[in-house]
Amino acid sequence: MCGIIGITGREDAVEGIIRGLTRLEYRGYDSAGVVTNNGRDLRTIKRAGKLEVLRRALDEQPLAASTGIGHTRWATHGEPNDRNAHPHVDPSGRVAVVHNGIIENYQLLKAGLGDARFASDTDSEVAAHLAARELAALDEPDLLTAVRRVVSQLEGAYSLCFVALDEPDTIVVAKHEAPLIVAHADGVGYCASDVAALIEHTRQVAALLDGQIARITPEGFEVVDVDGAPVEPHRYTVDWDLDAAEKQGYDHFMLKEIHEQPQAVADTLLDRLNAPPGGGVPRLHLDELRLDEGELRRIDKVFILACGTSLHAGMVGKLAIEHWAGIPVDVEVASEFRYRDPIVDPHTLVIAISQSGETIDTIAAASHARDQRAPVISLVNVVGSTLARQADGVLYTHAGPEVAVASTKAFTTQIVGCLLLGLYLAQVRGRMYATEVSDILARLGQVPAALEQVLDLDGEVRELAERYHDSPYTMFIGRHAGLPIAMEGALKLKEISYLHAEAFPAGEMKHGPIALIEPGSLVVALAPAGHVFTKMVSNIQEVKARGAAVLAIGSQGSVVALKEHADHVLTLPEPPHELAGPVLSVVPLQLFSYHVATRRGEDVDQPRNLAKTVTVE
Numbered sequence: 094m095c096g097i098i099g100i101t102g103r104e105d106a107v108e109g110i111i112r113g114l115t116r117l118e119y120r121g122y123d124s125a126g127v128v129t130n131n132g133r134d135l136r137t138i139k140r141a142g143k144l145e146v147l148r149r150a151l152d153e154q155p156l157a158a159s160t161g162i163g164h165t166r167w168a169t170h171g172e173p174n175d176r177n178a179h180p181h182v183d184p185s186g187r188v189a190v191v192h193n194g195i196i197e198n199y200q201l202l203k204a205g206l207g208d209a210r211f212a213s214d215t216d217s218e219v220a221a222h223l224a225a226r227e228l229a230a231l232d233e234p235d236l237l238t239a240v241r242r243v244v245s246q247l248e249g250a251y252s253l254c255f256v257a258l259d260e261p262d263t264i265v266v267a268k269h270e271a272p273l274i275v276a277h278a279d280g281v282g283y284c285a286s287d288v289a290a291l292i293e294h295t296r297q298v299a300a301l302l303d304g305q306i307a308r309i310t311p312e313g314f315e316v317v318d319v320d321g322a323p324v325e326p327h328r329y330t331v332d333w334d335l336d337a338a339e340k341q342g343y344d345h346f347m348l349k350e351i352h353e354q355p356q357a358v359a360d361t362l363l364d365r366l367n368a369p370p371g372g373g374v375p376r377l378h379l380d381e382l383r384l385d386e387g388e389l390r391r392i393d394k395v396f397i398l399a400c401g402t403s404l405h406a407g408m409v410g411k412l413a414i415e416h417w418a419g420i421p422v423d424v425e426v427a428s429e430f431r432y433r434d435p436i437v438d439p440h441t442l443v444i445a446i447s448q449s450g451e452t453i454d455t456i457a458a459a460s461h462a463r464d465q466r467a468p469v470i471s472l473v474n475v476v477g478s479t480l481a482r483q484a485d486g487v488l489y490t491h492a493g494p495e496v497a498v499a500s501t502k503a504f505t506t507q508i509v510g511c512l513l514l515g516l517y518l519a520q521v522r523g524r525m526y527a528t529e530v531s532d533i534l535a536r537l538g539q540v541p542a543a544l545e546q547v548l549d550l551d552g553e554v555r556e557l558a559e560r561y562h563d564s565p566y567t568m569f570i571g572r573h574a575g576l577p578i579a580m581e582g583a584l585k586l587k588e589i590s591y592l593h594a595e596a597f598p599a600g601e602m603k604h605g606p607i608a609l610i611e612p613g614s615l616v617v618a619l620a621p622a623g624h625v626f627t628k629m630v631s632n633i634q635e636v637k638a639r640g641a642a643v644l645a646i647g648s649q650g651s652v653v654a655l656k657e658h659a660d661h662v663l664t665l666p667e668p669p670h671e672l673a674g675p676v677l678s679v680v681p682l683q684l685f686s687y688h689v690a691t692r693r694g695e696d697v698d699q700p701r702n703l704a705k706t707v708t709v710e
């Protein structure tokens with residue numbers, strides 16, 4: 094989604110801004126722009142399209158200044174064109190703004206500005222007009238005070254970043270429900286929507302909390318609340334380095350991230366056992382727990398809330414928690430949760446799953462549950478993200494930065510995180526002995542090596558992608574732990590190849606979807622050995638009998654039977670535990686989507702219309 098970077102105190106701020114925007118490209122965007130402040134005028138260049146277009150415009154018309162802000166826009170209000178691209182400048186040319194999020198009351202605010210002329214169709218531009226008006230009303234120009242007055246009028250979600258002509262060394266930012274980071278290093282002040290834009294300058298950053306406003310100068314930054322009282326942001330050290338955010342020889346970030354899964358899973362499993370004080374069998378622990386274990390023992394229901402790929406990981410989580418901890422679990426699309434009447438009370442545990450920790454739907458659903466005094470545990474990848482900070486307990490996945498829009502290593506580590514949570518709840522509630530928990534953990538420790546074996550299937554998968562890259566419709570079917578993987582396989586394929594794909598519980602086929610099968614239809618069946626395997630074989634036969642071509646994802650224990658019925662079989666190693674099977678079986682589907690999309694010449698890392706971090710509802 095939209096990206097922001099601001100720099101003040103650097104000789105060539107624009108060069109730094111463009112580099113920062115390049116690191117934010119992965120978030121998905123459709124236009125980009127910069128504004129510089131040299132104390133004489135605010136100069137803006139903005140273009141629809143990719144950063145390359147903006148770079149060319151800047152080559153023709155260079156901007157020189159030590160203060161500036163840049164933005165990549167993912168359109169919400171107004172089509173993606175030059176006019177609607179950010180930054181927006183007020184009509185007097187004194188204030189410029191870039192904005193992530195949505196200002197919900199912008200029409201009302203616009204009406205309050207009388208006959209002011211607006212240069213764009215965006216909700217964001219109104220913030221520049223308001224800031225200019227507030228500045229003009231002050232005896233002494235002070236952008237920080239003006240912005241405080243502006244944000245007290247706004248409704249919605251935003252991170253805003255302002256510059257004003259009269260304060261050429263100053264950037265002022267404000268945050269409410271959209272991420273914003275500030276930093277200072279070597280006489281330069283920075284702000285950004287994402288640490289990826291700042292990592293080449295510093296790893297010491299401060300995440301603003303909702304309602305905080307910061308003034309950034311080359312000397313440092315100060316943070317205040319809406320009344321101007323000093324407040325503390327969330328300061329932390331980023332635990333990954335620049336290398337992790339580079340392609341390192343792979344053609345695409347997605348391929349690199351698929352191949353990083355053995356390490357990411359190993360890192361997520363690492364150091365999960367703590368010896369209790371005074372000795373005894375080591376116990377599984379969460380990273381940050383602000384909850385009493387007694388509270389967890391009183392839980393009688395769990396809601397898992399997430400979106401997209403994270404939701405599919407949550408579906409595996411349901412199986413694990415119900416199986417090990419014996420608590421009923423509902424998995425729900427986060428964006429639906431607060432618009433019905435979910436039965437939530439202090440005995441309901443909410444598990445919110447998110448790679449970014451900044452998905453507004455998931456954050457809003459979790460806070461809706463917290464309002465009803467339900468404890469919330471978050472399973473997130475980005476350390477210090479909003480969801481991690483707001484939850485009562487956090488379990489981090491250690492996938493490292495995920496840059497490709499299509500989630501891969503975050504997904505497999507989320508599944509591992511869900512398994513850990515299932516074991517943790519079983520341990521806390523006395524459903525499993527500590528020795529049983531550590532025995533299963535030891536078995537999960539074999540998953541990274543099994544993943545390496547799965548990655549060796551890449552050549553076979555590529556051949557299948559070559560054969561089926563034009564298949565207009567692909568159906569994915571599965572049962573039990575295979576169903577979330579069927580759904581994830583279909584999502585990956587449509588996201589990056591734009592081919593129609595759907596997933597169904599294999600048993601549902603005969604209740605309707607099987608009508609879609611015609612000779613040559615491609616059906617991908619998740620059919621590893623396990624307690625639903627024979628049922629899967631029947632479902633494969635049903636589609637086969639109607640002319641489908643079947644690609645089965647099997648395992649060593651199921652391959653012989655599968656070869657009798659399927660056209661192609663990819664054979665995975667047997668997982669060390671049935672519930673760890675999805676971590677392995679999703680990998681060929683990730684590779685299949687990747688190879689289909691590259692064969693079709695699509696932009697794998699930045700698929701059309703999609704954004705990496707979805708900060709609007």
Ligand code: F6R
Nearest residue numbers: 401402403447448449452499500
């Ligand atoms: C798909 C994908 C999305 C995200 C979803 C939630 O490949 O990446 O479906 O899973 O937008 O994002 P997070 O996990 O950041 O909350």
